[in-house]
Amino acid sequence: MGMTIAEKILAAHSGQAAVVSGQLIECATDWVLCHEITTPAALRMLEERGMDRVFDPEKIVAVPDHSVPAMNIKAAKMYQKLKSWVQEKGIRHFYDVGRGGIAHVVLENTGLIRPGQTLVSGDSHTCNAGALGCFATGVGSTDLAGAIYAGKVWFKVPETMLIRVTGQMQPGVTPKDLVLEVIKRIGADGANYLVMEWVGDTIDRMDMEGRFTLTNMAIEAGGKTGIVAVDDTTRAYMAERGVTPDQYTEYTSDPDAQYKVVIDLDASAVEPTVAYPHIPSNGRVAGSDRIAVTHAYVGSCTNGRIGDLRDVARILRGRRVADGVQMIVVPATQAIWKQAAQEGLLEVFVEAGASVSYPSCGACLGMHSGVLGPDDVCISSSNRNFVGRMGDPTAQIYLASPATVAASAVAGYISDPRAYNADGTEAAD
Numbered sequence: 023m024g025m026t027i028a029e030k031i032l033a034a035h036s037g038q039a040a041v042v043s044g045q046l047i048e049c050a051t052d053w054v055l056c057h058e059i060t061t062p063a064a065l066r067m068l069e070e071r072g073m074d075r076v077f078d079p080e081k082i083v084a085v086p087d088h089s090v091p092a093m094n095i096k097a098a099k100m101y102q103k104l105k106s107w108v109q110e111k112g113i114r115h116f117y118d119v120g121r122g123g124i125a126h127v128v129l130e131n132t133g134l135i136r137p138g139q140t141l142v143s144g145d146s147h148t149c150n151a152g153a154l155g156c157f158a159t160g161v162g163s164t165d166l167a168g169a170i171y172a173g174k175v176w177f178k179v180p181e182t183m184l185i186r187v188t189g190q191m192q193p194g195v196t197p198k199d200l201v202l203e204v205i206k207r208i209g210a211d212g213a214n215y216l217v218m219e220w221v222g223d224t225i226d227r228m229d230m231e232g233r234f235t236l237t238n239m240a241i242e243a244g245g246k247t248g249i250v251a252v253d254d255t256t257r258a259y260m261a262e263r264g265v266t267p268d269q270y271t272e273y274t275s276d277p278d279a280q281y282k283v284v285i286d287l288d289a290s291a292v293e294p295t296v297a298y299p300h301i302p303s304n305g306r307v308a309g310s311d312r313i314a315v316t317h318a319y320v321g322s323c324t325n326g327r328i329g330d331l332r333d334v335a336r337i338l339r340g341r342r343v344a345d346g347v348q349m350i351v352v353p354a355t356q357a358i359w360k361q362a363a364q365e366g367l368l369e370v371f372v373e374a375g376a377s378v379s380y381p382s383c384g385a386c387l388g389m390h391s392g393v394l395g396p397d398d399v400c401i402s403s404s405n406r407n408f409v410g411r412m413g414d415p416t417a418q419i420y421l422a423s424p425a426t427v428a429a430s431a432v433a434g435y436i437s438d439p440r441a442y443n444a445d446g447t448e449a450a451d
């Protein structure tokens with residue numbers, strides 16, 4: 023019987039010729055990604071059991087990102103715990119504050135994680151890395167502890183959902199709109215414990231940044247992970263990071279692979295989509311209602327990349343954020359921050375009246391740097407709009423593409439970014 027990419031990777035990492043969905047396997051982890059929120063709990067578990075060791079310090083990547091630079095003493099202690107462990111165990115791949123950013127985006131850029139590999143982390147958006155054709159998934163602290171200790175985790179082999187996207191996206195429509203549309207169709211539990219495998223000519227033409235946005239959001243549909251097969255775009259991306267095809271394994275799904283469900287999507291029919299409160303599946307067309315916003319947030323592991331910042335700058339250049347709107351832009355990593363500075367994008371944001379913050383998870387989960395107050399209304403390029411996600415439980419969060427966030431910040435209410443041309447001029451009606 024044919025196998026999917028995910029099944030092939032899991033078979034290779036559990037020492038078997040083939041696996042079938044539903045099978046329980048012990049899977050070797052090529053990489054374990056650690057941040058300061060969930061890793062300390064895993065470390066304590068190991069310490070309490072006298073199992074305080076790491077399977078391989080070279081295979082662990084540590085990036086403090088959620089609550090850095092620390093905003094209170096508790097956060098400072100979490101950071102200290104991660105850092106002292108890293109120092110004690112000789113973990114070299116440590117991206118400290120000032121050298122890192124959001125862990126998922128730091129990792130995707132390092133060239134460390136490669137196609138065909140496995141990655142686990144105690145963070146639900148670990149699925150992000152699946153765009154590189156690897157199997158990457160979030161695990162709980164106990165499994166994280168096991169992975170740190172032994173380099174292995176237990177999985178039930180997931181079934182796969184095939185998402186076939188064809189056609190040209192309209193100008194102003196982005197991969198974020200595509201994934202919000204898919205989640206709207208299938209529901210926030212529509213891909214429960216499934217691998218979401220993206221194929222089709224729209225995906226073939228998409229750059230790596232867009233693919234990361236797609237796989238990043240798999241968890242918002244309940245997915246175990248997202249995955250995109252390796253192609254020339256992936257190979258070029260790896261080559262830019264000094265990694266050649268002989269250094270990784272490319273897997274493709276067999277023509278007779280078994281899919282639990284197949285979704286067909288015409289990309290040309292997708293419109294700029296906004297997920298209304300309080301669930302990412304609550305998508306509607308941007309601008310279909312006049313919703314005034316108090317906050318506009320650009321950042322997160324979903325949409326804080328350089329292409330996202332360029333999309334925002336295109337709309338903000340020569341314009342002002344509307345009075346009464348607080349706009350915050352958070353480049354996802356230090357490298358993206360620097361690139362944005364070099365391209366003059368940060369200046370565009372500041373000139374427009376937006377605040378540019380340091381690379382971190384920032385306001386995405388309401389821990390710091392932009393926490394929402396009662397009844398605030400935020401349009402955000404992040405991935406979750408649950409009650410209380412960014413602060414007060416009465417605040418309203420609308421999820422959208424960076425372009426939609428920018429267009430809304432300028433207007434003061436949620437707006438369709440197709441009001442602007444690709445060169446930033448206003449589109450004729």
Ligand SMILES: CC(C)[C@H](C(=O)O)[C@@H](O)C(=O)O
Nearest residue numbers: 059060088144145146147387
């Ligand atoms: C804090 C962390 C465990 C959490 C996650 O797992 O996703 C966070 O990153 C989030 O986005 O909610």
Ligand code: SF4
Nearest residue numbers: 147322323383386387
């Ligand atoms: S940016 Fe947001 S979604 Fe991503 S890891 Fe950080 S808190 Fe989680």
